[in-house]
Amino acid sequence: xxxxxxxxxxxxxxxxxxxxxxxxxxxxxxxxxxxxxxxxxxxxxxxxxxxxxxxxxxxxxxxxxxxxxxxxxxxxxxxxxxxxxxxxxxxxxxxxxxxxxxxxxxxxxxxxxxxxxxxxxxxxxxxxxxxxxxxxxxxxxxxxxxxxxxxxxxxxxxxxxxxxxxxxxxxxxxxxxxxxxxxxxxxxxxxxxxxxxxxxxxxxxxxxxxxxxxxxxxxxxxxxxxxxxxxxxxxxxxxxxxxxxxxxxxxxxxxxxxxxxxxxxxxxxxxxxxxxxxxxxxxxxxxxxxxxxxxxxxxxxxxxxxxxxxxxxxxxxxxxxxxxxxxxx
Numbered sequence: 001x002x003x004x005x006x007x008x009x010x011x012x013x014x015x016x017x018x019x020x021x022x023x024x025x026x027x028x029x030x031x032x033x034x035x036x037x038x039x040x041x042x043x044x045x046x047x048x049x050x051x052x053x054x055x056x057x058x059x060x061x062x063x064x065x066x067x068x069x070x071x072x073x074x075x076x077x078x079x080x081x082x083x084x085x086x087x088x089x090x091x092x093x094x095x096x097x098x099x100x101x102x103x104x105x106x107x108x109x110x111x112x113x114x115x116x117x118x119x120x121x122x123x124x125x126x127x128x129x130x131x132x133x134x135x136x137x138x139x140x141x142x143x144x145x146x147x148x149x150x151x152x153x154x155x156x157x158x159x160x161x162x163x164x165x166x167x168x169x170x171x172x173x174x175x176x177x178x179x180x181x182x183x184x185x186x187x188x189x190x191x192x193x194x195x196x197x198x199x200x201x202x203x204x205x206x207x208x209x210x211x212x213x214x215x216x217x218x219x220x221x222x223x224x225x226x227x228x229x230x231x232x233x234x235x236x237x238x239x240x241x242x243x244x245x246x247x248x249x250x251x252x253x254x255x256x257x258x259x260x261x262x263x264x265x266x267x268x269x270x271x272x273x274x275x276x277x278x279x280x281x282x283x284x285x286x287x288x289x290x291x292x293x294x295x296x297x298x299x300x301x302x303x304x305x306x307x308x309x310x311x312x313x314x315x316x317x318x319x320x321x322x323x324x325x326x327x328x329x
Contacts, residue, residue, distance in 0.1 A: 002042045003093035005063035005075070012058045012077065012085060019058030022080030024051040027065070030072035030090045039064040067093045117156040118164065119328040120198075132326040133157070137192030139171060147171075147187040157329045158188050165191070167219040191219065193325045197318070226313040241306050 005025075012020045027036040027050055040046040044066055054060045065073055072092055077085040115121070123129070133140060133149055140154040141147030147154075161168055162178035171187035181188075202208045202215045214222035 002039070002044050002064045003067050004042075005038070005060075005065060006091075006094070007060055007075075007077075008062045010060060012054060012060070020054065020079045020085065021056045021058055023054040023058055023060070023085065024078050024080070024082075025054075025060060025063070026051045026076045026078075027063075028074040028076070029070055030074050032074065036065070036070065036073050039066070065093045115328045117328055118160045121326050121328075122323045123326055125324055129326060131329055133190060133329060135191045135193040135325040135327050137189060137194065139187035139189050141187040142182060142185050145185040145187050153329055155182055157327065158182050161188055161190070165217075165219045167217075190327065195225075196221070197320065198325070223316075225315070225317050227316045228311060228313040239306060239308070 007025070012023045014020065027038050028034055029036050035050050038048050038050060038052065040048050040062065042064055044064060048061075048063060052060060052063055070093065072090050074087075074089045075091060076087040079085060120135075121132070128134065131153075133154075138148035139145075140149045140151075140158055142155070143150050143152050159178035159182065162170070162174075162181065166174070168191065169189040170181060171189070172181070172184065173186070175181045175184065175186070199212055199215060201218065201220070202210065202212050208216075212222060214220060
């Protein structure tokens with residue numbers, strides 16, 4: 001594998017910013033004075049002179065080293081007159097691709113190779129991205145499946161999700177295995193994260209944390225945007241309402257009796273010996289006089305219990321910001 005010298009295409013300057021035209025870079029095996037062959041291109045086809053000479057502006061050309069020959073190297077740089085500028089005895093050869101030794105890498109590095117099928121990423125975007133699908137509940141399948149995304153590059157994700165989450169709907173029914181369902185041109189429904197916050201499952205291979213107990217398996221859902229509280233969920237509240245006093249007052253009453261009564265000067269309803277009596281409201285002092293039998297309690301108030309609240313659902317959403325959730329094909 002070829003590695004590019006870190007100071008390639010850089011300019012060497014002094015403390016005042018003046019370049020070193022004709023500066024020289026000597027390359028050796030690490031921690032030795034044994035010259036090391038360096039090259040002009042990534043294919044390692046054309047050796048460069050050693051030392052490599054900077055141009056009139058102090059700029060070094062691209063310099064490639066062969067990782068197959070050594071993983072480390074030494075570089076010593078001087079100005080045109082041989083005055084030392086640096087001497088680094090052990091530097092790693094940093095390559096940019098695969099393959100053994102020199103020459104072109106067996107395959108170029110693919111732009112999305114740092115992710116694996118099924119990986120999730122959040123992106124401040126709303127468009128489709130090559131190599132990814134949006135987790136919006138649409139379907140994937142083969143090129144002839146009629147899925148929302150019908151392409152043969154979806155097979156890896158189809159089979160991955162088929163195995164990982166049995167709750168995802170398979171249009172056409174779940175068969176014996178993912179390969180068979182793919183070959184049968186069935187459609188698999190992608191996870192749908194529209195309007196959902198992502199939360200770790202309650203166990204994830206460990207003892208359940210019981211923080212969000214409903215989230216046991218991949219794809220489990222819980223929570224609601226709004227909720228109406230039951231009486232049992234309300235905090236204990238006791239409200240006392242006091243009415244305004246109307247002063248000393250009485251109340252009319254109707255009594256019926258075939259027997260006599262007795263005087264009641266303490267107040268209150270009593271019988272006065274009449275077979276039928278209608279006693280009007282009386283606000284004076286209670287005594288035995290007919291019509292005076294409603295004794296007043298004086299100026300007083302009444303305590304009442306009131307019902308409040310509407311029972312309507314209330315907002316149950318934490319402060320949130322929208323983002324798009326993607327899954328790797």
